[in-house]
Amino acid sequence: MMRRVALVCLALGGLSGTASGQSQQRWGIQGSGALVFPTTAETDFQNNTRLGWEIQLRYTFSRFSLGAGYQRATVYKLDTGTFSGSVSVGFLEPRYVVTAKDRLALYVAGRLGASKLLCDPKDDCAEQSLQLAVGGGGGVLVKLGGRVSIDLGSQYFATRYTNAPEVGGTTSAGYVLARLGLSVGL
Numbered sequence: 001m002m003r004r005v006a007l008v009c010l011a012l013g014g015l016s017g018t019a020s021g022q023s024q025q026r027w028g029i030q031g032s033g034a035l036v037f038p039t040t041a042e043t044d045f046q047n048n049t050r051l052g053w054e055i056q057l058r059y060t061f062s063r064f065s066l067g068a069g070y071q072r073a074t075v076y077k078l079d080t081g082t083f084s085g086s087v088s089v090g091f092l093e094p095r096y097v098v099t100a101k102d103r104l105a106l107y108v109a110g111r112l113g114a115s116k117l118l119c120d121p122k123d124d125c126a127e128q129s130l131q132l133a134v135g136g137g138g139g140v141l142v143k144l145g146g147r148v149s150i151d152l153g154s155q156y157f158a159t160r161y162t163n164a165p166e167v168g169g170t171t172s173a174g175y176v177l178a179r180l181g182l183s184v185g186l
Helices: 002-014
Strands: 027-038 050-061 064-078 084-101 104-120 131-143 148-162 170-185
Touching: 027 064, 050 084, 050 170, 064 170, 084 131, 084 148, 104 148, 131 170
Parallel strands: none
Antiparallel strands: 027 050, 027 170, 050 064, 064 084, 084 104, 104 131, 131 148, 148 170
16 A cells, blocks of 8 residues: 555655646635535535535645635524525645646646534534534536636545534445635735
C-alpha cells in the first residue's frame, strides 16, 4: 500500500506544470451556490434538496491549489413547525487539476474541516460541539478570462451531530453537494 501511495505522489509531483483551465494568479476568491442532498433519511424531517452557499480563498501553485473557506446549508426541516437545522463547516480544500485543455480543466479535491449543526430555534436541539467533517469530489473549471473561472463541482462529505441528552452520543450524517461557483483571481 505504501509503495502505491509513493508512486502516486511521485507521478503527481512530475505533473506540476501550469494548468490553463484555472486562474493564473496565485490568489483567488470563489463564491458558490450549492444544492445539498442528505444521503440518509430521518423520519422526523423533510429530507429534500436544500440550497446552500460557500466562499473560499484559494492559493494556486501549478496544478495544485489550496482553499480555505466556509460553507453553510439548511439540511433539515420539520414536517410541521418552524424548526430547521443548518450544517456549518469551516474547511481546507486541496485541489489538483488532473487535465486541462484550452479553457477547461478537470480537477479532483478533498475536504477536511470542522462542522457544527446550527438549530433554529436554538433551544430545539441539543447543544452542538464541533465535529470533524471529511469529504472529496471533483469538478470542471471553465476559464472565462485570465482572472475569472466558473467552477461546476460535486462532492460527498460526512460529519456528525450531537444527539439530545436522553439519546446521548453523536449521529453520523452524509451529504452530496453540487455547486456552481465563480472564481476570481486577485
